[in-house]
Amino acid sequence: MKKTYHVNEKGYYGTFGGAYIPEMLYPNVEELRQKYLDIMYEDSFQKEFKQLLKDYVGRPSPLFYAERLSEKYKTKIYLKREDLNHTGAHKVNNTIGQILMAKRLGKTRIIAETGAGQHGVATATVCALMGMECIVYMGEIDIARQAPNVARMKMLGAEVRAALSGSRTLKDATNEAIRDWISNPVDTHYIIGSVVGPHPYPDMVARFQAVISEEIEWQLQEKEGRSYPDHVIACVGGGSNAAGAFYQYLDDERVNLIAVEAAGKGIHSGESAATSVLGEDGIIHGSRTLLMQTKDGQITEPYSISAGLDYPGVGPMHAHLYASNRAEFISITDDEAMTAGLELSQLEGIIPAIETSHALAIFDTRKFKEDEIVVLNLSGRGDKDLNTYIEYFKL
Amino acid sequence: MNRINQKLQEDKKLLSIYFTAGYPSLNDTVGVLQNLEKSGVDMVEIGLPFSDPLADGPTIQASSTQALENGMTSEILFEQLTDIRKTVSIPLIIMGYLNPMMQYGIEAFCAKCKEVGIDGLIIPDMPVNVYHEQFQAIFEKYGLINVFLITPQTSEERIRFIDSISDGFIYMVSSAGTTGAKSSFGNAQSDYFDRIGNMNLKNPQVVGFGISNRETFTQATSKAKGAIIGSAFIKHLTKHGVDTISDFINEIR
Numbered sequence A: 001m002k003k004t005y006h007v008n009e010k011g012y013y014g015t016f017g018g019a020y021i022p023e024m025l026y027p028n029v030e031e032l033r034q035k036y037l038d039i040m041y042e043d044s045f046q047k048e049f050k051q052l053l054k055d056y057v058g059r060p061s062p063l064f065y066a067e068r069l070s071e072k073y074k075t076k077i078y079l080k081r082e083d084l085n086h087t088g089a090h091k092v093n094n095t096i097g098q099i100l101m102a103k104r105l106g107k108t109r110i111i112a113e114t115g116a117g118q119h120g121v122a123t124a125t126v127c128a129l130m131g132m133e134c135i136v137y138m139g140e141i142d143i144a145r146q147a148p149n150v151a152r153m154k155m156l157g158a159e160v161r162a163a164l165s166g167s168r169t170l171k172d173a174t175n176e177a178i179r180d181w182i183s184n185p186v187d188t189h190y191i192i193g194s195v196v197g198p199h200p201y202p203d204m205v206a207r208f209q210a211v212i213s214e215e216i217e218w219q220l221q222e223k224e225g226r227s228y229p230d231h232v233i234a235c236v237g238g239g240s241n242a243a244g245a246f247y248q249y250l251d252d253e254r255v256n257l258i259a260v261e262a263a264g265k266g267i268h269s270g271e272s273a274a275t276s277v278l279g280e281d282g283i284i285h286g287s288r289t290l291l292m293q294t295k296d297g298q299i300t301e302p303y304s305i306s307a308g309l310d311y312p313g314v315g316p317m318h319a320h321l322y323a324s325n326r327a328e329f330i331s332i333t334d335d336e337a338m339t340a341g342l343e344l345s346q347l348e349g350i351i352p353a354i355e356t357s358h359a360l361a362i363f364d365t366r367k368f369k370e371d372e373i374v375v376l377n378l379s380g381r382g383d384k385d386l387n388t389y390i391e392y393f394k395l
Numbered sequence B: 001m002n003r004i005n006q007k008l009q010e011d012k013k014l015l016s017i018y019f020t021a022g023y024p025s026l027n028d029t030v031g032v033l034q035n036l037e038k039s040g041v042d043m044v045e046i047g048l049p050f051s052d053p054l055a056d057g058p059t060i061q062a063s064s065t066q067a068l069e070n071g072m073t074s075e076i077l078f079e080q081l082t083d084i085r086k087t088v089s090i091p092l093i094i095m096g097y098l099n100p101m102m103q104y105g106i107e108a109f110c111a112k113c114k115e116v117g118i119d120g121l122i123i124p125d126m127p128v129n130v131y132h133e134q135f136q137a138i139f140e141k142y143g144l145i146n147v148f149l150i151t152p153q154t155s156e157e158r159i160r161f162i163d164s165i166s167d168g169f170i171y172m173v174s175s176a177g178t179t180g181a182k183s184s185f186g187n188a189q190s191d192y193f194d195r196i197g198n199m200n201l202k203n204p205q206v207v208g209f210g211i212s213n214r215e216t217f218t219q220a221t222s223k224a225k226g227a228i229i230g231s232a233f234i235k236h237l238t239k240h241g242v243d244t245i246s247d248f249i250n251e252i253r
């Protein structure tokens, strides 16, 4: 059998993945598992999905040759401009797909979790578009840290509910969303924001995000006369933008995959989110994967200056890419990321999300050959992070 | 014979209590167990606290957070239980999430359970098929009964499958929702209790989630063999402490 890094028929990537869920969730997750592929590949679904990506999200997103950046780092760097999507990041590719899925499953009520608020905004947006009730769970601490996104969600008609349990951040917001789903098993669909959670979520979200690498293929073909780059770089929180950028190349060993995690104040500083280095095999949010935890199996709170990378686990696809050495994993500190964000702003006139700045920061140490083609997934724009940039650089 | 199976043969409705190990204070675990037995409780679920208890409502979440702050770990729980069988003879079940058990090592965890005299496990986030394919042999090697949950949404076919691989009792979750005390049950619950009662399953059923007082206990056990009280008991512990456990139990039956 041909070696593959995609999910297998049981819902696993190597030994990672699966659906470790309480029985209360079984009917919902099982219904989704049985139907998701059939629904996604119906003609009418594909037609509606593509139309919305084009007319509403503004796809295809450009593949931009970053000339000055390339010159500085002596290689050929293309930026995949997910920052130009409606709502400012790749997250909306998934929420468009999942809202259409929810409609076809006959669901009328949408729940979601959010950390920084990007996925919450992307979910509230598609719920407004489709006229669906929307409840977004957000940690009490994040609500205080991310006031502009909370306001956006409210303006879009969503209800933002504070997660008051545990550490009151993203992992707890996810727990609360799951508890809501347990309590509302019939009318509700849970739109997870990354390639995490029980099977089939990681695979479904990856397939919705795969539009990123599908476009890279034809865009590179046009620009370079070949459909694949030598390297694809993406930042990894839960892993959805990376999954989308890697998707078409997962089994194409000509392409080197580079996943960039947040090292926070330093990998061993005790304030980090570098899950591949610090994580151990375990179960989080219904998935077997690598996660940061104590020796006793209690899940710990990660840290990164970027709220979107600050998740104690990583999707099971990425855990497998790491364990099998298919992808290269690099971690970047707060300081390195901030510097790289400022550099891109001034070299190319693009202010990146701080999540994305982590990916950009690898050029300082990870060298590429002059004739190599490097595609970096510019997962989001920096508007939401202006305050953090301003405070950091005393602008 | 396993103490759980023995207890299930007794000709009465069983009252089972859930509490979180290491709560209210780290060293309360043994005292709570002894008082529960003295008060006439039939069976106990000892909650192994977890940082992210997905299936639990606010009361058990808060007690778990407190227990972890008190310093509770799997290791300490087993230390506390080392001599438990010298003073407590009712069936004891550990209820916890899979991740802490995985970090301890599933086989090592099961071996330790047997060593201290634990009779069974309830692991809400362990899927039926994973148990069946990976863990059943280990559980059986150490004489542990695994208890599965069913809910009002569980299909008849699946209930029959769960019945076929169970060898103790089936944990009937009373309604769609996480753990938490309710003061009464409605028609939907009594229909569900009747439906399951009429299925003639080989395993007796014990109802949990939402049982809080004499009324809900009586309703839950109209068809089922027993019922489990968790959140309401934890609330009592929080308010009145370990010494008044019998007052709580006497109000239930």
Ligand SMILES: Cc1ncc(COP(=O)(O)O)c(C=O)c1O
Pocket (backbone or CB within 6 Å): A089, A090, A091, A116, A118, A119, A193, A194, A195, A235, A236, A237, A238, A239, A240, A241, A242, A307, A308, A309, A353, A355, A356, A379, A380, A381
């Ligand atoms: C711009 C941006 N990039 C990356 C991420 C990280 O998520 P993921 O790893 O799922 O792509 C986020 C999350 O909020 C984000 O907003």
